[in-house]
Amino acid sequence: MTQVTLSGLTKIFDQKSPPAVDNLDLEIESGKLTALLGPSGCGKTTTMKMIAGLLRPTAGDILFDGDSILSIKPEERGAVMVFQNYLLFPYMNIADNIGFGLKMRKVNKKEIRSRVEDMLDLVQLPGFEDRKPNQLSGGQQQRIALARALIVQPNVLLLDEPLSNLDAHLRDEMRVLIRRIQTEMGITTVFVTHDQEEAVVLADKVALLFDGRLQQFDAPDSFYDTPNTVDIATFFGGTNFIPGRYESGEMTTAIGKFRAPHSLVPEGDAVLSIRPEAVDLGEGGENSVSGTVLSHVYAGRYARFQIRIGNIEIEAVTEPGQVKLFADGDNIPVRFDPDKIWVLGPNAAEQPAGATTA
Amino acid sequence: MNRFRLSERGAERLSISVLLAPAVAVIVLLFLGGLASGFLRSLNYFPLIGLNDFNFDAYFAIFTDNGFLQSLVLTFHIAFTSTLIASILAVASALLLRPAFRGKRIVHFFFSLNLTIPHLVGAIGVLYLFQNSGLVSRIMTGLDLIQRPADFPAMVFDPWAIGIIIQYVWKEIPFIGVIVLAILLSVGEDYESVARSLGANRWQAFRQVTLPLIMPGVVSASVIVFAFTFGAFEIPYLLGRTFPAALPVLAYQSYTDVDLAARPQAMAMAMVIAFISTLLIMAYMKLSRVYIRE
Numbered sequence: 001m002t003q004v005t006l007s008g009l010t011k012i013f014d015q016k017s018p019p020a021v022d023n024l025d026l027e028i029e030s031g032k033l034t035a036l037l038g039p040s041g042c043g044k045t046t047t048m049k050m051i052a053g054l055l056r057p058t059a060g061d062i063l064f065d066g067d068s069i070l071s072i073k074p075e076e077r078g079a080v081m082v083f084q085n086y087l088l089f090p091y092m093n094i095a096d097n098i099g100f101g102l103k104m105r106k107v108n109k110k111e112i113r114s115r116v117e118d119m120l121d122l123v124q125l126p127g128f129e130d131r132k133p134n135q136l137s138g139g140q141q142q143r144i145a146l147a148r149a150l151i152v153q154p155n156v157l158l159l160d161e162p163l164s165n166l167d168a169h170l171r172d173e174m175r176v177l178i179r180r181i182q183t184e185m186g187i188t189t190v191f192v193t194h195d196q197e198e199a200v201v202l203a204d205k206v207a208l209l210f211d212g213r214l215q216q217f218d219a220p221d222s223f224y225d226t227p228n229t230v231d232i233a234t235f236f237g238g239t240n241f242i243p244g245r246y247e248s249g250e251m252t253t254a255i256g257k258f259r260a261p262h263s264l265v266p267e268g269d270a271v272l273s274i275r276p277e278a279v280d281l282g283e284g285g286e287n288s289v290s291g292t293v294l295s296h297v298y299a300g301r302y303a304r305f306q307i308r309i310g311n312i313e314i315e316a317v318t319e320p321g322q323v324k325l326f327a328d329g330d331n332i333p334v335r336f337d338p339d340k341i342w343v344l345g346p347n348a349a350e351q352p353a354g355a356t357t358a
Numbered sequence: 359m360n361r362f363r364l365s366e367r368g369a370e371r372l373s374i375s376v377l378l379a380p381a382v383a384v385i386v387l388l389f390l391g392g393l394a395s396g397f398l399r400s401l402n403y404f405p406l407i408g409l410n411d412f413n414f415d416a417y418f419a420i421f422t423d424n425g426f427l428q429s430l431v432l433t434f435h436i437a438f439t440s441t442l443i444a445s446i447l448a449v450a451s452a453l454l455l456r457p458a459f460r461g462k463r464i465v466h467f468f469f470s471l472n473l474t475i476p477h478l479v480g481a482i483g484v485l486y487l488f489q490n491s492g493l494v495s496r497i498m499t500g501l502d503l504i505q506r507p508a509d510f511p512a513m514v515f516d517p518w519a520i521g522i523i524i525q526y527v528w529k530e531i532p533f534i535g536v537i538v539l540a541i542l543l544s545v546g547e548d549y550e551s552v553a554r555s556l557g558a559n560r561w562q563a564f565r566q567v568t569l570p571l572i573m574p575g576v577v578s579a580s581v582i583v584f585a586f587t588f589g590a591f592e593i594p595y596l597l598g599r600t601f602p603a604a605l606p607v608l609a610y611q612s613y614t615d616v617d618l619a620a621r622p623q624a625m626a627m628a629m630v631i632a633f634i635s636t637l638l639i640m641a642y643m644k645l646s647r648v649y650i651r652e
Contacts, residue, residue: 054551074554081555091570101556
């Protein structure tokens with residue numbers, strides 16, 4: 001179990017372009033599964049390679065359990081990285097691939113053989129010892145790459161986009177497998193992904209990066225319920241935004257006043273955000289306004305409505321039965337549950353980092 | 359419809375054959391024709407000079423001749439030593455040239471520059487530099503490292519064929535190096551990163567991961583170099599001893615011998631060279647096919 005601390009970590013590849021990783025502070029908890037999430041080119045993989053020792057930081061420090069490891073060679077860090085494209089050694093069979101790390105440590109052949117067997121059981125591919133990597137499917141190669149990393153009992157396991165090259169069905173299987181192994185072995189694990197759903201489903205904590213900067217480091221649900229900025233909320237998708245002014249627990253907007261006890265800003269210009277699932281249709285009372293149904297979609301497990309309120313369009317996701325209640329063109333009451341409204345600052349740059357529910 | 363397509367394909371095939379005909383004719387007449395006539399002559403069939411009986415006398419003569427066997431050994435020594443040294447240095451230079459650095463283009467240009475310089479020019483360069491009266495020996499004399507230019511160790515026309523090997527190594531390093539560098543760049547550094555991250559030190563990562571990945575390319579390139587250095591005439595002719603001479607030189611000497619009876623032997627030697635080269639080229643093609651399949 002190892003706690004990984006990134007302190008002011010910076011990587012500049014080219015003086016002319018902005019830093020790939022910019023002054024990153026992160027506390028990765030021991031034995032937990034942490035996601036580095038962000039769009040491609042945001043510095044996730046660069047950060048991971050710096051932790052593994054494959055890239056040298058331009059500035060800042062990396063600590064394992066409080067000790068700087070910058071001067072320690074990659075092969076001695078115990079931080080093993082599994083690459084996105086697996087990179088099994090093509091000329092070695094599966095047993096030699098998995099046993100590679102132990103061979104480098106001069107472990108005797110008999111022990112290597114037995115531990116390779118254990119690893120193949122762990123990743124549910126028993127009996128694959130003598131196959132060659134090119135005889136395996138992508139999903140199988142991914143598991144072998146994972147086994148090859150786990151056999152050396154790493155302090156820190158680094159997974160680069162572990163699910164992105166797999167099709168949907170294999171992705172779920174792999175997700176379950178990673179979670180199970182990680183929990184069983186209790187290895188501090190960091191994985192990189194561009195898919196917010198993947199991060200949310202798999203991780204204990206998610207670090208969101210844009211352009212090499214940390215935007216928010218939180219439990220997965222916070223990114224949906226209490227995002228730090230409009231950009232973050234947009235990245236996680238599907239949220240309704242209504243601009244206005246916030247004052248003494250109330251949001252005044254072009255379409256009316258809403259009580260909103262949860263806010264990131266004390267007062268002033270602000271943006272009301274409410275997720276489509278939190279918009280109640282056909283309910284009057286507090287925090288309700290009148291809207292017009294523009295269109296609707298029935299999607300089996302849920303229904304999706306486009307509603308016009310004044311000159312603003314919002315989206316509502318309801319249980320599927322509601323398609324029978326409202327027709328396009330109907331005027332209906334629309335209610336925003338005060339507990340599910342989250343008020344944000346209007347501009348991403350003005351947000352204090354790490355702020356949570358007011 | 360089907361017949362129409364077939365005839366269309368037939369016409370295409372015909373036009374390809376017609377277009378290829380001149381090239382094929384050149385290969386058949388000059389190369390295979392020459393090879394066949396050489397083979398006949400090596401079997402003592404050369405009516406022009408009055409040889410009409412087929413026999414293996416020439417082969418028997420050369421394989422029992424001590425001079426020929428010495429030449430064969432010398433030729434192997436030249437080809438093997440040059441290829442080995444050139445391959446090792448080429449891999450080392452390719453590794454040095456791989457990472458991005460300032461001025462990489464210029465360095466790369468100079469590295470591959472002598473690919474365009476003819477072997478003959480290289481041979482003359484070696485003569486000027488490494489003869490007893492050459493530049494290196496004069497500089498060493500000037501620096502009082504040796505007393506007289508004649509004290510400089512023999513590196514040209516020497517029994518160990520050092521001058522020939524120097525010339526081949528100089529010329530072939532960029533040839534193998536450029537091929538290896540291309541493979542290194544296409545393989546990328548991620549495999550090594552994986553190895554390092556799994557606990558391999560720099561040497562282990564090179565030995566266990568990088569080398570096996572580039573080996574097929576190194577082998578293919580060196581087989582070509584070996585076949586070339588084994589069969590090439592001009593460098594051993596210019597920089598080598600007259601006895602024992604490299605095989606191609608010996609074959610030439612026999613061919614130009616005033617004794618016309620030596621001609622079948624010259625042809626037999628040429629056949630031996632051709633046979634060994636063919637074997638090597640077949641080995642090369644097999645290796646490269648295995649490599650492509652992987």
